[in-house]
Amino acid sequence: xxxxxxxxxxxxxxxxxxxxxxxxxxxxxxxxxxxxxxxxxxxxxxxxxxxxxxxxxxxxxxxxxxxxxxxxxxxxxxxxxxxxxxxxxxxxxxxxxxxxxxxxxxxxxxxxxxxxxxxxxxxxxxxxxxxxxxxxxxxxxxxxxxxxxxxxxxxxxxxxxxxxxxxxxxxxxxxxxxxxxxxxxxxxxxxxxxxxxxxxxxxxxxxxxxxxxxxxxxxxxxxxxxxxxxxxxxxxxxxxxxxxxxxxxxxxxxxxxxxxxxxxxxxxxxxxxxxxxxxxxxxxxxxxxxxxxxxxxxxxxxxxxxxxxxxxxxxxxxxxxxxxxxxxxxxxxxxxxxxxxxxx
Amino acid sequence: xxxxxxxxxxxxxxxxxxxxxxxxxxxxxxxxxxxxxxxxxxxxxxxxxxxxxxxxxxxxxxxxxxxxxxxxxxxxxxxxxxxxxxxxxxxxxxxxxxxxxxxxxxxxxxxxxxxxxxxxxxxxxxxxxxxxxxxxxxxxxxxx
Numbered sequence: 001x002x003x004x005x006x007x008x009x010x011x012x013x014x015x016x017x018x019x020x021x022x023x024x025x026x027x028x029x030x031x032x033x034x035x036x037x038x039x040x041x042x043x044x045x046x047x048x049x050x051x052x053x054x055x056x057x058x059x060x061x062x063x064x065x066x067x068x069x070x071x072x073x074x075x076x077x078x079x080x081x082x083x084x085x086x087x088x089x090x091x092x093x094x095x096x097x098x099x100x101x102x103x104x105x106x107x108x109x110x111x112x113x114x115x116x117x118x119x120x121x122x123x124x125x126x127x128x129x130x131x132x133x134x135x136x137x138x139x140x141x142x143x144x145x146x147x148x149x150x151x152x153x154x155x156x157x158x159x160x161x162x163x164x165x166x167x168x169x170x171x172x173x174x175x176x177x178x179x180x181x182x183x184x185x186x187x188x189x190x191x192x193x194x195x196x197x198x199x200x201x202x203x204x205x206x207x208x209x210x211x212x213x214x215x216x217x218x219x220x221x222x223x224x225x226x227x228x229x230x231x232x233x234x235x236x237x238x239x240x241x242x243x244x245x246x247x248x249x250x251x252x253x254x255x256x257x258x259x260x261x262x263x264x265x266x267x268x269x270x271x272x273x274x275x276x277x278x279x280x281x282x283x284x285x286x287x288x289x290x291x292x293x294x295x296x297x298x299x300x301x302x303x304x305x306x307x308x309x310x311x312x313x314x315x316x317x318x319x320x321x322x323x324x325x326x327x328x329x330x331x332x333x334x335x336x337x338x339x340x341x342x343x344x
Numbered sequence: 345x346x347x348x349x350x351x352x353x354x355x356x357x358x359x360x361x362x363x364x365x366x367x368x369x370x371x372x373x374x375x376x377x378x379x380x381x382x383x384x385x386x387x388x389x390x391x392x393x394x395x396x397x398x399x400x401x402x403x404x405x406x407x408x409x410x411x412x413x414x415x416x417x418x419x420x421x422x423x424x425x426x427x428x429x430x431x432x433x434x435x436x437x438x439x440x441x442x443x444x445x446x447x448x449x450x451x452x453x454x455x456x457x458x459x460x461x462x463x464x465x466x467x468x469x470x471x472x473x474x475x476x477x478x479x480x481x482x483x484x485x486x487x488x
Binding site: 033043182308313331336 | 358368371452475
């Protein structure tokens with residue numbers, strides 16, 4: 001293990017680590033940090049080996065984070081779905097972190113694509129329909145995948161279908177209560193309402209990506225999804241959680257007629273049902289939609305708190321400022337509608 | 345509460361003066377500069393409209409809470425004495441925090457009492473509170 005203050009650059013540390021890992025004389029070139037989400041530092045680089053050049057991505061734990069996640073879980077998610085849906089090939093996980101100062105993992109790089117900015121108007125242009133078809137088909141395939149044999153099963157027990165909603169709500173409510181810097185009456189009201197009006201049992205316990213949305217996949221600009229990214233919040237639960245999150249108005253690119261800036265919600269649900277083999281319970285989906293706004297508000301609440309600690313992390317600043325205002329609006333509007341529909 | 349305007353601007357300044365690592369050059373630095381620009385636009389909106397939104401919200405909460413005191417208890421009448429101080433954002437936020445805590449209690453009490461009229465009044469108020477606090481990103485088109 002290298003001491004933290006050895007004075008080596010990140011590239012030199014990577015060379016030392018990969019040379020030992022692969023019993024090779026590895027050279028690291030083109031090392032460059034990229035904006036890869038607020039929860040981990042992300043770098044692209046090329047590793048020169050005797051066998052040739054490997055195009056790679058490094059995901060390293062940050063000093064402060066939007067969400068407190070386990071890099072092992074994210075790595076196992078890539079292992080679980082590589083070859084099933086488009087995801088990068090996982091290469092190595094180092095949970096000790098001494099070699100690069102903090103825990104990290106490395107995966108193969110998918111070139112030729114980019115993620116959309118989640119708040120850009122019309123990011124998929126004329127290819128919105130094709131992207132939407134793939135986006136919800138992939139999500140359906142994730143929901144269809146049997147959990148028991150996956151590497152991810154090392155990390156998670158199988159939640160009870162009838163109460164998994166409560167576990168999810170408990171988790172995010174605790175985050176809000178822990179990190180809140182200012183009273184938030186709207187999200188408090190939403191949490192109470194969710195508890196009083198629980199959803200029906202999950203039709204199936206599936207892998208839940210946890211942050212499946214526009215902006216978290218690579219697309220080639222010509223209508224093809226190349227890779228689903230950012231699995232750090234993956235868990236087992238009701239697959240409607242992902243469907244609702246992906247359909248959250250925050251990610252609709254300011255077009256309420258299209259979910260995730262792609263296709264209509266009805267079309268998205270039809271594709272998802274076809275691929276998952278499940279039927280969407282509309283009442284359950286309403287519950288998970290309101291839950292999505294609560295979960296979002298918890299994430300943004302933590303971002304605001306973390307920004308107060310590390311005020312140079314501008315991803316935390318944006319996350320703590322803009323989305324919570326929109327999620328308050330989304331939640332308030334949803335609460336009014338749900339009460340009109342008979343929610344107690 | 346979302347980060348304050350001073351916290352955000354200090355953060356932008358700190359990010360700009362920080363000595364970058366060699367591997368930060370390129371896309372990451374370009375994105376950081378865009379983020380600084382975006383934050384400045386959002387902070388400008390907050391400085392222009394934030395006081396008005398808070399003064400309105402505090403007044404609305406005061407009125408609601410004081411009116412509810414007769415049925416739900418004298419503690420809600422305390423809202424009348426929570427003033428906005430010197431009208432700085434800090435003072436307004438301090439008053440707002442106290443009023444919002446009372447609002448949370450009042451809404452819980454209304455729900456427990458099955459007071460649908462007050463419940464709906466509060467839900468409508470939430471919509472207006474959220475609407476007045478919304479920010480617009482640069483180039484954001486109005487929602488359809």
